[in-house]
């Protein structure tokens with residue numbers, strides 16, 4: 001893990017006032033005010049914060065870590081927090097990469113990982129109901145015993161919870177066949193800021209589709225803990241695949257590879273995994289430096305899968321691709337969740353991050369070039385590259401990686417400037433090419449400054465929803481670019497409490 005504090009006791013500010021703690025005690029809720037626990041719940045996996053964490057700097061100390069065991073307890077906690085006007089940040093695995101789970105100083109860190117029960121599997125209707133704090137491996141182990149898969153496998157599978165997947169609008173690596181989380185979720189149980197419990201979709205007794213006004217489930221999908229706390233979800237599950245196929249191709253240009261994918265999706269073929277790496281990433285991941293490598297994996301009912309693969313193969317050949325050994329898929333499977341290199345890279349003073357965006361096919365190749373030109377043009381840039389990771393009828397996700405180092409690796413100011421400029425370049429290019437500024441990591445703190453511009457007048461609708469559902473503003477203040485009544489959590493690098 002790259003984001004670990006030094007192994008010593010951390011010294012922090014005093015915990016929440018006793019009036020708040022006494023009420024939590026009376027409500028029978030478990031909590032912890034120890035400095036190490038509060039520091040642990042003060043950070044997520046935001047790369048900007050990793051060097052600070054390594055030095056034992058805690059920027060935003062929560063006042064207390066609270067661990068509910070039921071929806072009723074979450075409801076009591078929010079009622080108490082609202083009456084004390086104390087901020088609450090919902091937290092799952094704290095694997096978010098943009099500061100979304102970083103609480104305000106003095107806030108309640110609401111650790112939801114105790115809500116980890118499977119409620120029921122409806123095998124006939126292919127749905128499973130779970131509490132929101134369950135981690136991916138526990139969920140999959142349960143459904144696979146009955147011959148099902150939810151099919152949501154983010155790279156952070158071991159680190160993240162169902163509630164976090166939904167709150168960030170996440171995507172798994174097999175999403176072309178099983179869907180992004182917004183396609184998988186069929187209903188939610190959410191606790192509102194005043195403690196009311198609302199159930200939507202399948203958890204409110206609705207059928208698989210409905211025409212009953214706007215979709216209230218989707219209102220909370222991607223809301224990043226700002227509109228309510230998700231305590232349970234109904235998820236769609238698929239029979240475990242009986243058949244799996246793999247293939248790999250090499251393209252002379254990244255653009256040709258994108259074209260093959262566009263043609264494939266246009267004909268309705270949706271192989272589970274279609275990942276196209278540019279030459280730099282192909283060299284890094286597969287030791288193939290002279291081609292843009294596409295790896296493909298599909299699974300499911302044999303006639304469906306074989307048809308999809310023949311559509312994709314034809315589109316690749318039409319675009320001049322050469323077949324490569326399908327053992328490259330095995331190579332990817334073996335390393336796909338391995339981020340062990342990150343710790344040594346950051347220790348070497350290299351600033352590194354990834355940025356995933358999405359754009360229509362008509363703009364995608366130009367976005368790829370523009371963003372990389374921008375990144376490569378920044379002083380100190382050591383490498384900039386991209387791959388396509390999720391594809392749709394109307395466009396695809398591009399996932400950029402950048403790394404840079406300044407003349408003096410201990411110069412924090414240089415590091416932050418380089419980091420912010422890299423983000424500016426990719427956010428700017430994405431907006432110029434009619435793209436979404438996030439495809440699956442969400443907004444958190446890092447993209448907060450860009451959301452109002454990206455949503456246009458829609459941002460005022462988001463602000464109105466926030467004011468209506470959380471009038472005191474206690475729910476994860478400062479995230480999604482919304483203003484905070486408690487201060488500015490986004491001043492992440494500039495106001496840290498230092499530990500001895």
Ligand SMILES: Cc1cc2nc3c(=O)[nH]c(=O)nc-3n(C[C@H](O)[C@H](O)[C@H](O)COP(=O)(O)OP(=O)(O)OC[C@H]3O[C@@H](n4cnc5c(N)ncnc54)[C@H](O)[C@@H]3O)c2cc1C
Pocket residue numbers: 044045089090091092093094095096097100101112132133153154155156159160161162163164165166167168169170171172173224225226228229230231339440441442444476479
């Ligand atoms: C190595 C690595 C690889 C990653 N790969 C992927 C990937 O492939 N695909 C992908 O989509 N993401 C990926 N991520 C990002 C991250 O894992 C996801 O965003 C994940 O969904 C976050 O889940 P979590 O439980 O850790 O949430 P947290 O980080 O704890 O929280 C994230 C946000 O959701 C809110 N939240 C959490 N739980 C709830 C809840 N129950 N109710 C309301 N709000 C809540 C928090 O307040 C916060 O705003 C990766 C991260 C890492 C570190």
